Amino acid sequence: MSVLTVAVPFRVAIIGGGVSGCASARRLAQLAPTAQITLYEIGRGPGGRASTRKTRSLPGVCINHGAPYCDIRTELGKSLVSSFADTAPFTGVRGCLEESTGKFSPYKEEEGTDATMYITGANGEMSQISSSLLSDLPSIINTKYKTMIRGLAKTADGVWEMRDKSDTLIGSADWLIVAGSGVAHPRWTKSFGGEPPLIEAESNSPDPLLRQALDEIAKQQTSPVMTVFFSFTGQVAREWLSLDFNVAEVEGSSSILSKIIVHGNNGGGNDDIDDWCSVVLHSTEDFANQNSGTYGASSSAARIAGAASDSSLEDALIEKMMKALAKIPGIPTIDQVKMDDNSYYGPMLHRWGNAFPKGEALAQDLAFLPSSRISFCGDYVASPQQARLGSCEAALLSGTFAGESIANYYAESVIDSADVL
Numbered sequence: 001m002s003v004l005t006v007a008v009p010f011r012v013a014i015i016g017g018g019v020s021g022c023a024s025a026r027r028l029a030q031l032a033p034t035a036q037i038t039l040y041e042i043g044r045g046p047g048g049r050a051s052t053r054k055t056r057s058l059p060g061v062c063i064n065h066g067a068p069y070c071d072i073r074t075e076l077g078k079s080l081v082s083s084f085a086d087t088a089p090f091t092g093v094r095g096c097l098e099e100s101t102g103k104f105s106p107y108k109e110e111e112g113t114d115a116t117m118y119i120t121g122a123n124g125e126m127s128q129i130s131s132s133l134l135s136d137l138p139s140i141i142n143t144k145y146k147t148m149i150r151g152l153a154k155t156a157d158g159v160w161e162m163r164d165k166s167d168t169l170i171g172s173a174d175w176l177i178v179a180g181s182g183v184a185h186p187r188w189t190k191s192f193g194g195e196p197p198l199i200e201a202e203s204n205s206p207d208p209l210l211r212q213a214l215d216e217i218a219k220q221q222t223s224p225v226m227t228v229f230f231s232f233t234g235q236v237a238r239e240w241l242s243l244d245f246n247v248a249e250v251e252g253s254s255s256i257l258s259k260i261i262v263h264g265n266n267g268g269g270n271d272d273i274d275d276w277c278s279v280v281l282h283s284t285e286d287f288a289n290q291n292s293g294t295y296g297a298s299s300s301a302a303r304i305a306g307a308a309s310d311s312s313l314e315d316a317l318i319e320k321m322m323k324a325l326a327k328i329p330g331i332p333t334i335d336q337v338k339m340d341d342n343s344y345y346g347p348m349l350h351r352w353g354n355a356f357p358k359g360e361a362l363a364q365d366l367a368f369l370p371s372s373r374i375s376f377c378g379d380y381v382a383s384p385q386q387a388r389l390g391s392c393e394a395a396l397l398s399g400t401f402a403g404e405s406i407a408n409y410y411a412e413s414v415i416d417s418a419d420v421l
């Protein structure tokens with residue numbers, strides 16, 4: 001990758017604080033310390049689909065309710081991951097679990113330099129991967145959390161303007177990084193109503209290349225996952241942590257659960273505060289498709305973005321997924337009376353409407369568009385070394401590429417003008 005640095009001041013707005021948005025901010029800040037970078041994110045902090053929930057009712061307990069880890073497979077991904085601070089190897093036991101018998105078979109982990117690297121964030125918190133991308137940088141990245149971009153427009157001077165729900169101008173920038181396909185994909189209309197902001201902006205300021213990119217993004221489908229999660233402290237936590245697995249892919253015929261993730265801290269003693277465990281259930285894609293209509297009352301999409309969410313469905317779905325779990329032999333008993341105790345949290349539901357994109361990744365030559373001063377990044381975009389569509393690694397690499405492409409654009413301009421002189 002290039003190591004050019006840039007001294008020209010310019011403003012960049014990043015829409016999305018997931019892995020890709022944070023990676024783009026990092027690369028830009030490293031190569032162009034004079035860039036004024038503002039990152040807008042609906043959620044309360046960075047992370048997106050690789051984020052972590054915490055609860056005041058159980059301090060110290062965390063729940064990775066999206067990606068349980070990042071699996072990094074390319075050379076570039078591995079070298080990037082080792083270049084930023086607070087990541088840790090994911091050391092949990094992974095394997096598959098036979099639903100009808102409860103028999104767990106661990107996967108044989110690969111060895112050697114070609115082996116997949118499984119990583120998590122500091123303290124086992126996935127959101128710390130994104131936080132870490134934003135730390136230790138030569139310039140400050142202005143982060144605006146709990147902020148949803150609802151409107152986008154380009155002025156006659158080519159400046160991007162961002163607006164909120166009440167159509168108030170909340171920022172302007174020379175470049176836009178679209179870090180997540182939300183504002184660009186037709187599914188926006190179903191969740192929030194109205195035209196997707198970037199599609200509307202393009203129809204007011206037409207650009208054939210941007211149109212082509214938007215058409216390609218519109219062809220991508222999404223694969224949803226419903227998650228149900230709960231946490232315990234004390235003896236029940238120790239029971240769960242004594243299971244053979246941390247990540248189990250469920251095999252069986254019920255087609256409700258696809259994965260069970262068990263994560264926590266077993267101090268090995270009787271200290272009920274230190275011993276905690278969070279369990280996250282992932283539904284199958286079919287189950288999530290059959291039960292659309294709710295995002296989970298505590299999700300940012302429902303709370304901040306006002307996505308249409310049917311809370312009456314929530315309890316019924318939680319019950320179905322918990323019943324499917326309880327039927328698996330060997331799973332510790334889940335006592336509803338105890339669930340109401342103050343050493344328990346949950347169960348809560350969160351629907352990831354776009355857990356994984358499906359189809360063709362947006363080609364790299366359509367991801368960086370100087371004609372509109374826009375760059376797309378995220379797990380829906382092709383990345384150097386072709387990381388897997390729908391992975392943290394694709395988000396990390398395409399985000400890095402987006403930041404680097406914009407920095408290079410200015411670096412090349414400087415060299416060009418120096419040549420003229």
Ligand SMILES: Cc1cc2nc3c(=O)[nH]c(=O)nc-3n(C[C@H](O)[C@H](O)[C@H](O)COP(=O)(O)OP(=O)(O)OC[C@H]3O[C@@H](n4cnc5c(N)ncnc54)[C@H](O)[C@@H]3O)c2cc1C
Binds near residue numbers: 015042068069225377
């Ligand atoms: C249940 C589940 C399991 C997974 N398992 C794995 C796994 O095992 N391994 C793996 O590598 N990957 C896994 N993934 C996928 C991985 O989490 C994603 O590929 C990755 O996190 C995507 O990062 P991103 O930056 O591209 O997008 P996102 O994380 O989606 O980030 C986009 C961000 O933009 C924000 N945003 C959207 N619209 C707006 C707006 N208008 N204004 C402001 N902010 C906005 C969103 O809130 C979001 O935070 C899993 C995902 C899920 C949901």
